[in-house]
Ligand SMILES: [Zn+2]
């Protein structure tokens with residue numbers, strides 16, 4: 001099997017929401033979720049106020065992001081700004097279907113559409 005630098009198929013997701021938002025960094029809500037393909041850390045997308053996934057992707061060796069949204073299976077290389085194909089990753093492949101986007105429930109401001117990037 002081909003090994004792609006920045007992808008560890010065995011790494012499990014850190015949780016069901018952005019690890020940094022849930023830890024209290026920033027306003028604490030996100031639009032969509034991304035998964036670090038190397039270590040499984042869940043972060044928030046670039047539309048989100050804190051853009052934690054892209055911040056994490058600047059860590060050397062952690063440049064490949066995978067969508068953590070239900071029904072999405074794309075990989076994105078943040079270093080080269082290119083989509084790529086990758087192997088099957090350890091489940092779960094997305095946040096729970098009943099978890100809202102934007103999320104998490106109760107943290108999203110009513111005017112979130114005005115606050116996204
Ligand atoms: Zn976040």
Ligand SMILES: [Zn+2]
Pocket residue numbers: 036037038039040041056062
């Ligand atoms: Zn990572």
